[in-house]
Amino acid sequence: MALISPSEKDFITKGIEADMRNDGRSRIAYRDFTIETGIVSQASGSCRLRLSKTDVLIGVKVEIGDIISNTTSDNNNEQEQDIVNNQNESDKGRIVCSVECSPSASRDFEGKGANDINNELSQIMNRVLNGPQGGIDLKSLCIIPGAQCWIIYVDVLVLDYDGNLLDTIFLATRAALQNTRIPKTEIQDIGNGQLEFDISDDIEDAEKIKGWEDVPVTVSLNKIGQKYIVDATAMEELCTDTKIIIAVNRNGEICAMQKSLYGSLNPSLLTEMIRTAKDIGKVLIKNLDTTLEHEQVMASRANNKKFGFFI
Amino acid sequence: MAEVSNKDSFVLDANTFAKLHPKEFYRKFLTNNIRPDGRLLKKFRKTSINLNSIKSAEGSCVLKMGKTSVVCGIKAEVAEPRVDDPRKGYIVPNVELSPICSSLFKPGPPGELAQSISERIDKLFKQCKIIDLDKLCISEKNAVWVLYVDVICISYDGNIFDAALFSIISALKNLKLPEVTFIEEEGKVEASEEKTISLELLSTPLSATYVVFDKKYILADPNEEEENLSSTSLTFIYNEQHKLCGISKLGGIPLSKELIQDCTESAIERTDNLRQLLDSTMKNL
């Protein structure tokens, strides 16, 4: 467990009260990020995002799978076992997220603690992305109703850590999903009410995922002392006693909200945090989209010349 | 009660004495034909049941036997029957002793006690004809009912086997299945919303458990303390025709024939009382 000395904690706390953080930002200022999409050739979509030192690589693969019907089995594949009372959705695909924090990124990501962090992040992602609040049109992922559907596997690899992991992951996921292409399928009726489908091999024919524009991003707000900050660095995260994660989509709608850590909040502070998160979220999405467009333009000009991977 | 040893009066209060010398403590009561909780040696604890309180289950029973409480719930699902027996349904009993009922049980997979009780109940179902499994058939070779009978122990104070078995039989008697039709073309089973069909039990075997303390005292319906102090335990299972369906004596000290026969009458009386309790509760539903 990373430690912080009480004096440093005091220094950071007092600085935040005066609206001056260690790197000179104000409480609600975000760090700049750099982004690259389409870097993993074997994945259907990918993205690498660096938010200052926090570095995240996302690979999206689309595969064909069975639509889960309402079976009971004690040997359930835990990742795919969703909410207990969920109605049988026979015409929807699904998204399965898994987060892996590389042990080289931080000392916290070693051993048993890593399992808990990975599980928690994967659960948050699964909860936000599966469902109408996740933006993606799950019905469009259905190939044959009641039988086969597209499953989108989002695999996150955390390469380096300097605070604010969840926001980075969601920004990168949104970019990766924009980058993902699903092959086209043709459905044929072979009689007897049975349907078969063919996957088109043509890369040009692949389509974008419907609804990627509505994928939300998260804004993590950390309460330190009596004030809260956005986009905390690793040191600032150690001073936090309460953290609220709010997922916002481009229309300013709240898609998910969750508190973590051991502190408690005043309801009025919570209300203020929600309003701030909404504004920041919308700005973040706008910035991300402009950056992605810019990247597309640069890519088409430079004829796809790639330079290096870990630069 | 004070224990006096040596010339200096060394006085212990009852609770301390019970903690330091539990067997002595019990002996002092048993010589007077009574137990520390006030019961006579062959007296069973007050039993009460509450039926069909859990609406999400097809049949349920909440049972209290003294301070032991268990909840039994039955969920019915549909499955393909076995190839060699295309008409028989399934009954899957399981007893769960989780950390909530006592600090003896650790979280995780079931321990020895839970596994052994589940196994005994499963064997009882397989060997004694309690339910006619053919009645669970929906469509031969295609679909049969599977009854998942789950018993969860909420408070553990000894004699779990009796409690589990009685709650299972009560829940089964009050099971209400919906009417179903098997749709050939889709290979699926459709159920009506109302649950109206009940299951006839071919027999209702119920059990009575005794423990033997100090090779001569037989205590009926032991609580947890008594179970820990006794040298062996004895369970009789009788059905409504007073026929013996099962008897188990798991290890422990050897017992004489007279000791065992001593219990049989009491066991028959106890199981009859339990059946009466069940019938009267069902009538009042």
Next chain:
Amino acid sequence: MDKRRINGPEISVKPIEKKSTQPKNNKDDGIRKNNRSVDNIRPIFIKPNVIKKANGSAYYEAENIKIICGVYGPRSSKRSMVSDEGTIYCEFKFAPFSCNKRCGYIRNAQEREYSLIIQQAFLPAIRLNLYPKSSIDIYVTVLENDGTTACLAAAITCISIALTDAGIQMYDLVAAASATCIKGNICLDPDASEENDTNSKFMLSYMPSLKQVTHVLCTGKMEAEQSIEAIGICIDACNSIKTVMDHCLINSH
């Protein structure tokens, strides 16, 4: 194949419900089913001290939600060998027969997540610095489930009573309320059918005397202003739930 339990057939499914041809007697004039008002919470019954062996326990019932909770502690455990503050360990489990669709015995991801949420809801409330090297173990079993978010809120309320029954020192009781958004209105305490119809679920746990929110959980799309409204409504609900909790604790001794 779980070798430690009696196993049934490998796959079994719930039969499909036949859609009734006649529409049921729909009393859907109001916004919610069953003529419930928007801020109606189902009547709560809580009874402490129901498990003999536990240090503290409570049974919670509200119409079709039945939850039992046992608290063991403070006790030593391998997990808490070296710590100058106590730790909370929570296990939340649905009984196999509690939900519409049968749950397995092994805790699935959602139950593990709820266990974590409950632990976080109680971290600000319990005085853990008084219990070094000890662990407070909380076990919750849901016997009947009628709305998963409502069950979670009910579990938190039930655990507060159980912790009080165990004599564990806390800064304040924690009450919790759940809500959902139906047709643009925030409705409290949704049951299973309402939860299946809508997508937004909101749960808030609150310490009424200290006026602090200890946990907030929201899934599904909501306008920012709606979620702020939901917070206010849930806080009012928590205040009324607190009176029920006080009543129960006073009458039980």
